[in-house]
Amino acid sequence: MTRKLLALSLLLSVFTLIFSNSTLAAGSDEDKTSFIMHHVVDSHEWHFVTFGDTHVTLPLPVIVYSADRGLEFFKSSDFQNHETHKFGKEYAYEGYFIDDHDHLGRVDGASFIDFSITKNVVMMFIVLFLVAYLALSAANHYKKNGPVAPKGAAAILEPIIIFVRDEIAQKSIGPKYKKFVPYLITLFLFVWFGNLLGLIPGAANMTGNIAVTMVLAVLTFIITNVNGNKEYWKHIFMTPGVPPLMLLIIVPVEIIGLFTKPFALMVRLFVAITAGHIVILGFIALAFIFESITIGVVSTVMVTFINIIELLVATIQAYVFTLFSAMYIGSAVAEHAHDDHH
Amino acid sequence: MDLITPGSGLIFWQLFGFLGLLFILIKFAWKPMLAALEERESSIENALKAAESARNEMANLKADNEKLLAEARLERDVILRKAQEASVKMIEDAKNDALKVTAQQIENAKAVIETEKKAALTEVKNQVAILTLEVAEKLLRKNLTDQKAQKALVDEFIKDIKLN
Numbered sequence: 001m002t003r004k005l006l007a008l009s010l011l012l013s014v015f016t017l018i019f020s021n022s023t024l025a026a027g028s029d030e031d032k033t034s035f036i037m038h039h040v041v042d043s044h045e046w047h048f049v050t051f052g053d054t055h056v057t058l059p060l061p062v063i064v065y066s067a068d069r070g071l072e073f074f075k076s077s078d079f080q081n082h083e084t085h086k087f088g089k090e091y092a093y094e095g096y097f098i099d100d101h102d103h104l105g106r107v108d109g110a111s112f113i114d115f116s117i118t119k120n121v122v123m124m125f126i127v128l129f130l131v132a133y134l135a136l137s138a139a140n141h142y143k144k145n146g147p148v149a150p151k152g153a154a155a156i157l158e159p160i161i162i163f164v165r166d167e168i169a170q171k172s173i174g175p176k177y178k179k180f181v182p183y184l185i186t187l188f189l190f191v192w193f194g195n196l197l198g199l200i201p202g203a204a205n206m207t208g209n210i211a212v213t214m215v216l217a218v219l220t221f222i223i224t225n226v227n228g229n230k231e232y233w234k235h236i237f238m239t240p241g242v243p244p245l246m247l248l249i250i251v252p253v254e255i256i257g258l259f260t261k262p263f264a265l266m267v268r269l270f271v272a273i274t275a276g277h278i279v280i281l282g283f284i285a286l287a288f289i290f291e292s293i294t295i296g297v298v299s300t301v302m303v304t305f306i307n308i309i310e311l312l313v314a315t316i317q318a319y320v321f322t323l324f325s326a327m328y329i330g331s332a333v334a335e336h337a338h339d340d341h342h
Numbered sequence: 343m344d345l346i347t348p349g350s351g352l353i354f355w356q357l358f359g360f361l362g363l364l365f366i367l368i369k370f371a372w373k374p375m376l377a378a379l380e381e382r383e384s385s386i387e388n389a390l391k392a393a394e395s396a397r398n399e400m401a402n403l404k405a406d407n408e409k410l411l412a413e414a415r416l417e418r419d420v421i422l423r424k425a426q427e428a429s430v431k432m433i434e435d436a437k438n439d440a441l442k443v444t445a446q447q448i449e450n451a452k453a454v455i456e457t458e459k460k461a462a463l464t465e466v467k468n469q470v471a472i473l474t475l476e477v478a479e480k481l482l483r484k485n486l487t488d489q490k491a492q493k494a495l496v497d498e499f500i501k502d503i504k505l506n
Binding site: 042121124128136147158165212 | 347349354357361363366368371
């Protein structure tokens with residue numbers, strides 16, 4: 001197990017180096033680190049690697065909706081200089097442009113909504129399909145064979161399902177856990193696969209994107225409050241055991257508390273995954289800033305080490321996100337005494 | 343794009359992508375899988391319970407068997423003892439009977455001997471009487487003829503008697 005983990009981490013590190021070297025070959029120190037932020041944030045194109053002047057890039061669809069022009073479709077390469085493959089305001093196309101910070105803009109300044117299939121959207125679809133494929137083929141096993149011992153995809157998923165059901169849902173939510181198990185399993189698998197696939201060099205930092213974590217956190221927030229029972233709301237608006245005058249302070253705090261929970265969910269996953277990516281890429285950048293083989297060797301060792309940690313973090317963060325979602329839901333559906341919370 | 347500003351496109355696609363995944367998987371994956379898991383768990387639990395009850399039944403059966411065996415043993419002992427007693431009694435009875443029969447037979451034999459003896463004695467008496475009568479007759483006859491001869495005859499007879 002340890003050997004496999006080490007081998008996997010080393011492989012990831014070597015590939016990360018291969019994928020990043022050419023962007024770093026020349027330029028100022030700032031250029032040598034700019035690729036870090038470029039990797040961490042979303043993009044309208046999927047840039048894999050650059051060999052000299054050859055860019056290996058997947059152009060992605062750019063979808064724009066504006067009140068006056070309706071829905072419009074472009075591809076990201078429309079907005080690039082064909083020689084340098086760089087975005088810029090000067091390469092506007094059909095009234096739109098993508099600036100050098102990868103922001104879509106409109107030449108006349110009118111408002112629009114960007115529905116582009118960005119790098120992270122593609123990454124998300126890959127994760128969705130992987131999870132769906134695994135889950136459906138596992139379900140197929142049960143459909144074909146009935147409730148027998150698991151095999152194949154079912155053997156992979158079954159321990160996870162049982163873990164989420166028994167260790168996360170049942171323990172955090174209580175007797176009404178059954179209703180929420182499917183959501184929690186989906187959540188766990190999505191975040192976990194997103195985290196793991198994000199570690200592959202060249203892949204997108206999907207679960208380390210605040211839009212993705214925000215949507216997941218908001219879903220948990222909605223599920224929590226839709227299922228909130230009388231006691232849950234009473235606890236917020238008529239906090240028991242508090243003098244009426246104090247309620248003026250407590251109730252706003254409780255209401256803020258409603259929103260801090262999903263906010264914490266959103267930020268925790270975003271920060272944990274993004275930070276991991278930044279640290280790995282930072283170590284790689286060191287080698288090119290110092291332009292030293294020694295530093296390169298040290299960097300590789302460090303990147304391997306961080307990758308091991310990241311593999312764990314990927315799993316832990318998926319677990320934590322699911323666990324906290326379950327706990328928030330649990331606090332909303334619980335019927336035990338309020339004293340437990342204080 | 344920015345690090346901490348969520349992109350509108352990503353929010354849109356993520357929301358609908360994830361919800362789509364959620365609905366597809368709930369309908370086609372998690373519900374049947376969770377149901378199958380539960381079914382399997384309950385079947386395993388039932389099997390364990392059945393095994394437990396079978397084991398208890400076995401234990402009960404064994405206890406019953408042992409009880410029956412013990413009872414049978416006890417009964418056998420009783421029967422044996424009774425048989426022994428009966429046989430002893432039979433032997434005793436047979437002995438007693440034999441003794442009685444023997445005594446009876448001895449008694450009978452004694453009676454027969456007594457009878458025979460009496461008969462023999464009577465016979466002897468009769469013979470003696472006949473002899474006496476014959477002697478008397480001969481004596482009388484000789485006496486009638488000659489005194490002397492009579493006397494000789496008597497002597498002769500007496501001699502005969504003595505010889506006898």
